[in-house]
Amino acid sequence: LRVSFSFSIGLLMSRGFKPVRIRGAFWICSATIIGVMCVPYITPDGNPSVWNGIFDSVMTLAVFPAVVYLGASGCTTDRISRGLCDFFGNISYPIYIIHYPFMYLLYAWIWAAPAERAFADIWPLCVAMWFGLILLAWVLLKVYDEPVRRWLNRKAFGSR
Structure with missing residues (x-):
């Protein structure tokens, strides 16, 4: 269901896409995504809540398509963006x-001893993984992805 909705809404948006000029669309979209990702699991009184489903639904059905629309409408004009x-x-x-x-x-690490894993133990690892994955992705891009693409282009299209 998740993929079929995303595909369908993407197709609908691409067919009827009429961009609007919004200054700073990149920064608005970035702030929105960061804000949404900072919302923790909603558990009032420590009990699982229906609010998580409502929050996820609103994000999936309204906020994320709006971010995609704004992002596709915007232009990056400054060097940093x-x-x-x-x-x-x-x-x-x-x-x-x-x-x-x-x-x-x-x-697996969290589930191995869930009672012993407090949020204070987990968040530094998550932050380190976030930066580590970005660094690893960049290294793999430079060491593997780009050289392989250049090689394939030479093989497919000759030496250009």
């Missing part, structure tokens, strides 16, 4: 490929 977009665009595929094994290693 353009550099960040280029950097994160370049490492997006390596991050996509390598993040799952690290995510499951973290889950």
Whole structure:
């Protein structure tokens, strides 16, 4: 369901896309994503809550499509925005490929002794993994991805 909705809304947005000019769209979208990612699991009184499902639904059905629309409408005009977009665009595929094994290693570590793992023990590891994965993705991009793409281009299209 998650993939079918994302695909369908992406197709609908691409068919009826009419960009609007919004100054600072990159920074608005970045702040929105960071803000959404900072919302913890909602458990009033320590009990699981229906509010998590409502929050996830609102994000998936409204906020994330709006961020995609704003991001597609915006232009990066300053050097910092353009550099960040280029950097994160370049490492997006390596991050996509390598993040799952690290995510499951973290889950296995947490689930091995859940009673002993407090939030204070987990968040520094998560921050270190975040920066480590970005660094590893960049290294893999430079050492593997870009050289292989250059080699494949030479093989497919000759020496250009």
